[in-house]
Amino acid sequence: MSGFQKLFSDVALWTWRRSRWIHRRGVAAFSSCKPKVCVVGSGPAGFYTAQHLMKARRDVEVDIYERLPVPFGLVRFGVAPDHPEVKNVINTFTQTAKHARCSFYGNVNVGKDVSVQELQQAYHAVILSYGAEGNRRLGIPGEDLADVYSAKDFVGWYNGLPSCRELSPDLSCETAVILGQGNVALDVARILLSPTDILKKTDIAQPALEALMESKIRRVLIVGRRGPMQVACTIKELREMVKLPGARAEMLPSDFEGVPEALPGLPRPRKRLTELLLKAALELPTKEEQERRSKASRSWGLRFFRSPVLVLPNSDGTGTAAVRLAVNKLEGSGEAARAVLTDEVEDVTCGLVISSVGYKSVLIDPSVPFDSGKAIVPNKLGRVQQAPGLYCSGWLKTGPTGVIATTMNNSFDTARSLLEDVDSGKLDMSAAKPGAQSIRTLLEKRGVKPVTFSDWEKIDSVEMKRGESVGKPREKLLTVENMLEEAWA
CATH class of the missing domain: 3.40.50.720 (NAD(P)-binding Rossmann-like Domain)
Structure with missing residues (x-):
């Protein structure tokens, strides 16, 4: 092969390799x-x-x-x-x-x-x-009453979402009911029951913090249509509820019938979650835990095998007095188990209902x-x-x-x-x-x-400075108008 031919061949090979690399x-x-x-x-x-x-x-x-x-x-x-x-x-x-x-x-x-x-x-x-x-609706009578909120809007309220700024939920009742048992439901329950000394060190929206400081809610029930072995939350969120300062778990032992026997056959993540539930619901607490629970002024509980069928109005017909729950039975087993309504119902007195059945x-x-x-x-x-x-x-x-x-x-x-x-x-x-x-x-x-992003950084800087002055990581601006004012200052 001549030098020219070799050069031509090398160039061709290089070109082919480069085209392959480019591809x-x-x-x-x-x-x-x-x-x-x-x-x-x-x-x-x-x-x-x-x-x-x-x-x-x-x-x-x-x-x-x-x-x-x-x-x-x-x-x-x-x-x-x-x-x-x-x-x-x-x-x-x-x-x-x-x-x-x-x-x-x-x-x-x-x-x-x-x-x-x-x-x-x-x-x-x-x-x-x-x-x-958007919000998924419950599709039941009474869900448009005052004091019935979607979890999406309630979360938006305490997180400073501008469209939820004027939510102003009434927290003067003793019992709140959350419909749904996913992580968002547990987040809402935790925020409702957390000591405000903890919350005031977070970036929670100031109006929400002030409302929670005046809150009279002492009991939160978290309702699900299926059983303990189908609960939708993760172990991290459940563990936080179990260890929540100033709060104790109150479960119904009847909700856990047959669960200990089924435990060995569960997949590992589900097994660990169910073990934690069983511990909170059925195990005799240690002396230290007994003492902690006896001092707790607030309580929470997961209620299983229940589906909401009606929100009952208060005496003036505008607010919420109670939620009616149908008792379910399960058909099938494991993750595929399906909740079927029975004729049995029970009314739970409450002044606040939060629907946590999903975003849309x-x-x-x-x-x-x-x-x-x-x-x-x-x-x-x-x-x-x-x-x-x-x-x-x-x-x-x-x-x-x-x-x-x-x-x-x-x-x-x-x-x-x-x-x-x-x-x-x-x-x-x-x-x-x-x-x-x-x-x-x-x-x-x-x-x-x-x-622009540099405009956002101006907003960010203002919020961080506002937070620093009150011992919080951030104090959010709560209106689009205020955000734009700082962005373009």
Whole structure:
């Protein structure tokens, strides 16, 4: 082989290897355009999706749009104030938002200020990650009475969500009933019963803290339609309830019939959770625990095999006097067991009812396919059906299930689907897209001024200083107007 031929051969081999490397790295072989991706929603799903896209491809640019002036979604407005460690993911999200190839646009209401179709014209791909901001209803008479709240709104109230600022729940009753036994239900119970000396050191909204300081609630019942072996909370949340200062557990031993015998056959996570329940319900407490319980001024209890059928009004017909529960029997066993109503009912006197039966996604734009029965966007691995270039992640994709780590994994899956579509040519990359440039022009014409991430950092700084002055990690601004005022100061 001549020197020229060898050089030609080496160049050809190098070119072939580079093309293979480029393909593996995900740099589209079909176009030299930089993929411009829009993410709608700045909660965990939105940030995790953006993070994975930018990590996997060195040329992708991501813009995140958020309805509120502040980012982080349920990490800010859903995580309990006494769980600051869960909020540490904000540090990772901040790194993503400050990345050179990522931009944040708060105060932009997609579906109102700008349509999804307009976003699709400006970007190669649009990912809907705006979560579940609606409430699942109980579907029973009396649920619209005063003093009946959804857990979503109640959590929003104590976490400083602007739309829940004026909730003003009446906490002058002795007993509250929470319908549902998931982690959110236990969060609400814990906040209602926690000593305010603990809460005043958190970022709980000040009006909520003041209301809880005056609260007369001394007993919280957490009601579920199935049994102890189907309870939906995790062991961490249950353990916190068991150890809650100043509170004791009060369970019905009859709810645990047959449970000790079934314990050996349970999967390990379920077994550990059930063992803790049994310990709280049936085991004789140690002398130290007896003493702790005797000093407790508040109590809580899980009530199993009960379904709400009616909220009873008080004497003037506006407030709540009691909730009527039907007693259930289980058909089947294990996780698949189904609750069936019997004719037996019981009334539980209470002045506050909180429904914790689940969040629900809502449709924000009529152009987006939506399954109203399941309250999700119909999708396959995050690809929205019959809508090329449109994707979804998080609770909008799966329904309101799992914890932040679950959302992370399903968001990464959506990002991978999008990247596969770039590589395969399924996603149209034939032309460059203007991205945020054209959207900013549209918004300006419509009188909408976005909040940038550096604007959010001004809000953040103000909230931290406000908190510092009262011994809290943060004192949140509670209105959109105040947020915007600080952002643009």
